[in-house]
Amino acid sequence: MTTLVTGATGNTGRHVVAELVRRGEAVRALTRHPDAAAALLPPEAAVVPGTHTDITTLDGALDGVDRLHLTATAGLVETGPELVRRAVAAGVRRITVLWGGYVGPVEQAVAESGVEWTRLEPQEFMSNALTWVDSVRAEGVVREPFDLPSAVVHEGDIGAVAAVALLEEGHVGRAYNLTGPEALTTAQRVAMLSAVLGRPVELVRITREQAVARLVADGVSRADAEYVIGWHADPPPEASTPVDTVARVLGRPARSFADWLAEHADRFDVPRLAS
Template sequence: MIVVFGATGTIGAPLVTALLAKGAQVRAVTSDASKIDALKSQGCEAVVASFDDPDALAQACAGAQKAFLVTPADLDMRSWKANVIAAATKAGVKHMAISTGLGASPKAGLTFGIWHSESQELLKESGMDWTLIQPTYFIQNLLWQAGNIAANDVYLDDLGGPISWVDARDIADVAAVALTSDGHAGKAYGLTGSQAVNGDEIAALLSKATGRKIVLQHVSPTESHAGMVASGMDPAVADAMVQLSGLGPKGYLAGIETTVSDILNRPARSVADFITQNSAAFKS
């Protein structure tokens, strides 16, 4: 049994699908009771558990041999991961793969890198076998702007530099391999796409996919922070997001890792293909 925490999220949802396709027994965990039936319809177990509920987390881990853990970017993400790691350890889970972030390490100079590193070190100290899944920016984040792009023909760029965007489905596929085959314990997998794409290139791809001229509009760090806070994000998390995006103009988010192709024996999914496949979302 493989238990997937965050089973309805950007990584967790395709991971459940990928694991079931491999014939694995899956227990999907969500905090949203309204999503239980949809999860069960895929052929997996499904349970409700809040990251703040140790008893529910313990029940979710019962009888599982392996686990995958991902949480939203939140001020409580470290305590949430600590709760799951503790529950899994107590339940006798043997191997956990945890999604953190590219560059997370004890020496990280960024807030997210430090937060993720704390969780990684906690997992390493748990006694479980571990695999670190460390992605960069998700291509799926482009869909956050679908409504604005469709309505205003504007792509808002708060990154200001080339980004080696990675598809969350590739992250899920790598995690599925790590949890269903040997040789992945004790490994840290940095995950990116196969090329770095800047804002001008994304606007051009959106223009081609929609048949309309999509204009690039740069967003300042101050505007970006204000927008995130207005959407409900904790100011401290927004600070960390702005700090991370500030690496974009320096080219520090453009590095390429070959992990996806190395593990999956196929090319990483591209930004161009993603935009083409989701062109309807940017039109309506």
């Protein structure tokens, strides 16, 4: 059987692909950045140019696909239900959907599709810390508007849970809240990063409007930027409450932020000039 993974070179999509390949599954990796795929995806994955936000690129990609991993991005609000309909018509029989932070049109369409489905509801990604790379390397600072606890989840654990739900029984019709093993404030995560790097890293508080403007400058729509920053300003209780879903599904502990830092600390290091 073949699984189509949308957003395959994204934060979580690449981990879904890697886990499926590790398990010996046939994977079709849909990405709008096929040139980047070689560096991000295992060579066994069949890379298909395209994006799930443009359903005209999907018909060929869906041929012969039995399972689908779908990321509910903002661009799918209008076209998502049609995408799900086409997937089911093409023969897809099991879908995992990574939610967009709430149960919207895409998530609802998957639940009403008539096929087997699992919804993944992760809280804040550990990889959000990668937005700190430039300021940490250049100035030794992290600029954020809030310092609230967050049960950040490793994106690799999200990918692993998706793979289990796609391949194994017992997960149909489930909505899985996914967190890491502990809730950490922004200041605590910055302090952990500083300790790993062996040099001071300071948390500098910025205003909510400055945070919104920063996202807009990075190409995020004003509405989406307001939504993201508003979520961080007043997160739901689930965002700061660790749960054991990852451990129950995977049969191992969820990876910690310390684990994530060990994997990514080199990206925060200041490049050294050759002598």
